[in-house]
Amino acid sequence: MSTQQQWLFPNWPGLPGTVGVLSTTRRGGVSPAPYDDGMGSGGLNLGTHVGDQPHNVARNRAILREMLPDDPAWLSQVHGTAVANLADIGPQQVPDADASVSTIPGKVCVIMTADCLPVLFCDKEGKTVAAAHAGWRGLASGVLENTVAAMREAGAGELMAWMGPAIGAYQFEVGHDVKQAFLNGAVDESGVRHVEAAFSLIEGKPGKYLCDIYGLARYLLHRTGVKEVHGGEFCTVSNSGRFYSYRRDGVTGRQATLIWIK
Incomplete structure (x- = not known):
């Protein structure tokens, strides 16, 4: 399997060179069915809460870690609107939050999904980054607005965003x-x-x-002043060979979407 098949590198025009971004797929790991890659090989399930064996998840996270400057700052996602600032989070802490923000080089913001919408943010100077988990409940309750507010509180300038793999408008x-x-x-x-x-x-x-969850997110982002919004071209449900989907499969793995300052 090629690196290009295993990882999804966001097409994000204008992304500062000081910012790293990555989205995983279900490919390239060690997990067996129903967490596999959908093609008879091991899957890159990164969720510890979905029934996969812990040693499989640990190995998959180690594979991901090789692509990153540090361990990702995993969150306990609860479909809420809380935003964690990575400057306040210790290395063993897993806060209940659905978004994280960072101004510290090397600290990795991460969101896990299997149909919900992952949204990555950065300011145009590449000095502040964030990642948000936007299922419909969090989206309607203000998780994107809270993330933007937390970034601005942290000193971010003009913001841009990228929407990662989520359930498409013809499936939701x-x-x-x-x-x-x-x-x-x-x-x-x-x-x-x-x-x-x-x-x-x-x-x-x-x-x-x-x-159309992508359309709703784009509207809410524009309303908060985030005018440059990219991505939104994927459907996790329709592409069973590339993405995990809870709506499609029920018991399944989780992919991750990540951003950091280099």
């Missing part, structure tokens, strides 16, 4: 409650229009919609 079926959660956060008619555009009624399924 939701109910009216999800749509209403975003409508509740729309502060004006422009916001309502953006939210409405992200939901498409499913023919023959009253009250069911296809949801």
Whole structure:
């Protein structure tokens, strides 16, 4: 297997040379089914909470570690909006948070996903970076806004973002409650229009919609002043040979999306 197949290197125009970014796939690890690579070889599952054997996860994390300047600052993700500042986190701490921010070279922000949206941030000077886990609950509750606020508090300048692999707009079926959660956060008619555009009624399924989580994230980022937003071209559900997907498989692994200052 080639390195290009195993890792996903974000296409992020304008990314400062002082910033490193990486997204893993399900390929190139040692985990057996149902955490494998979908093609008969070992999978690079990085989640300790999904039923995989701990020694497999440890080996997979060691494989990832070879690509990084330091151990990733793993989080206990709870679909919330808390943001951890890596300057305040010790090497053995795993805080309950769904985003992290760093201004320290070598410290690695990391998010694990298997359909939820990972969003990476950096300022244009390459001095502040962050990673956020945006499932629909966190997205509707303000995890991206909180991450942007934490970066600005840490001294970040003009921000840009990249959206990593997540469930695509033609696969994410939701109910009216999800749509209403975003409508509740729309502060004006422009916001309502953006939210409405992200939901498409499913023919023959009253009250069911296809949801464009990338579109919702782009709208929320623009609303917070993050105008340069890249990525958003993947679908974890549709690409079973490259990505883990909880919606598709139920019991499955987790991939990671990471960013750091070199």
